[in-house]
Amino acid sequence: MLVVGLTGGIATGKSTVSSLLKSRNVPLVDADVIARDVVLPGSSALKKIVKVFGEDIIRPDGYLDRPKLGAIVFNDAEKRKQLNAIVHPAVIREMFWAVMRHWWRGDKICVVDVPLLIEGGLWKWVGLVVVVYCSNEIQLQRLMTRDRSSREDALSRLNAQMPIAEKLEYADLVIDNSGSIQELEPQIDTLLQKLERKAGWSWRVSWLFPPWGLVSALGTLLFAHIRRSRRVKKKRSRRT
Ligand SMILES: CC(C)(COP(=O)(O)OP(=O)(O)OC[C@H]1O[C@@H](n2cnc3c(N)ncnc32)[C@H](O)[C@@H]1O)[C@@H](O)C(=O)NCCC(=O)NCCS
């Protein structure tokens, strides 16, 4: 199975791309959805969040007060680190099992939509990195419109992530979402053709003979890692 990491900056259009892929029957795992599930009332992650951020972070109905927590962590790097240290291990665990379920079903391709794929180092564990790109200004405008937030709030969210230009260095494929949805659609069709071609036929052998699948997956990851690391180094040395 070809595991594709879909990432980008905040509001560059990952969810939009994901839903276009979903409408074309591509199996998807969404880290944002999992990150919500692992902090539901009664979860151990939520208990740890309360220990760090206090009882005030819980709404009267027992759910996490997301806007309140967002206002704290997107303005304080240390607090954000503390939250990430609680939530990310649970998200990674659930994502791993979700991907395994797709493999078990015999899916050829599985796309994982992970906003922090590069920051969290998960790019090393996917066969292909796809970055959804748009300029910082478009990103800001779309974020402010979607969240009905001020420019200042949108900027603090945007600055909590690695700049999109740096993320591009890790990309095996780029989707340019600077234009309209109509301009995005054909790029999704091209992307899908490329993914189908890359997944080839060997996924079937890997599924039928899991030991071969494991060796082939490790080989793919190793080569992808070397290729991307070289590319990032080259692009950085060109910049300096
Ligand atoms: C701070 C929280 C409660 C704010 O919730 P809210 O509903 O307002 O935002 P939501 O979860 O929908 O995230 C929207 C976008 O914000 C960005 N974002 C979220 N968390 C982070 C983070 N820790 N660092 C940088 N960017 C982040 C992502 O691009 C994400 O797609 C929430 O984002 C959270 O729990 N974050 C920690 C978990 C996490 O890192 N999630 C991202 C995927 S693993």
Ligand SMILES: Nc1ncnc2c1ncn2[C@@H]1O[C@H](COP(=O)(O)OP(=O)(O)OP(=O)(O)O)[C@@H](O)[C@H]1O
């Ligand atoms: N090509 C486009 N033209 C106009 N609006 C768009 C386009 N693509 C996405 N949008 C809008 O921009 C906003 C952000 O898109 P989306 O939610 O897909 O981004 P995201 O990268 O998933 O964000 P997040 O990191 O917060 O999860 C949404 O309101 C979406 O409808």
